[in-house]
Amino acid sequence: MRLARTSLFSAGLLALTFWCITSEAARADFRLCNNTGSRVGIAIGYKEGEAWTTEGWWNLSSRSCETLLRGTLSSQFYYIYAIDYDRGGEWSGKAFMCTRDKEFTIRGVEDCLARGFEKTGFFEVDTTSQPSWTVQLTESSEQAPTRPLPPGSSSSPPRASGQPREVTQ
Incomplete structure (x- = not known):
């Protein structure tokens, strides 16, 4: 009887361990890694069904990663x-969405200013x-230019307009 309980317990423990390992390996998330020497604030925008949602802020310390979704x-x-909280600058783009200074979840990207929000370029x-993706934020000096530079230009884009590199995981 005691041997049967021990075997049952061992089998259960083995099954639980296997489940934990396989579920961790199968996890699919949207992650962002801050590979800079600065603290950064992150906001994300995404389509949820037919509606747009923006969320923020995740505060990432230097050389750390966070699961956003x-x-x-x-x-x-x-x-x-x-x-970039420490040195100034931003990673931005031409897709305008609503944000605010404090923690937020905002539904919709239209009429940001009229609704009391800021209009921010993502x-x-x-x-x-x-099924999963990781974005890597890097220092502008580590990034290759996104298009050929005119003669006499610097070899790296300015920090405030540098585009982060994206990599899959």
Whole structure:
């Protein structure tokens, strides 16, 4: 009887361990890694059904990662805006969405100013419909220019307009 309980307990423990390992490996999330020497603030925009949602702020310390959305990604495109708290500058783009200074979840991207929010330019992240994705924010000096530079120009884009690199995980 005692041997049967021990075997049952061992089998249960083994099954639980296997489940934990496989569920961790199968996890699909949208993550962002701050590979800079600065603290950064992050906001994300995404389509949820037929409506747009923006959320912020995640405060990431230097050289750290954060999961912004948990679970399998449901869209191909996501939008990120990030602020460098320590040195100034931002990672931004031409997709305008609503934000505010304090923690927020905002539904809709229309009439931001009229609704009492700020209108902020986010950059687009194309996940190529992958189930998970990780965005890497890097220093502007680590990034290659996104287009050829005119003769006599600096070899790296200015910090405030530098585009982060995106990598899959």
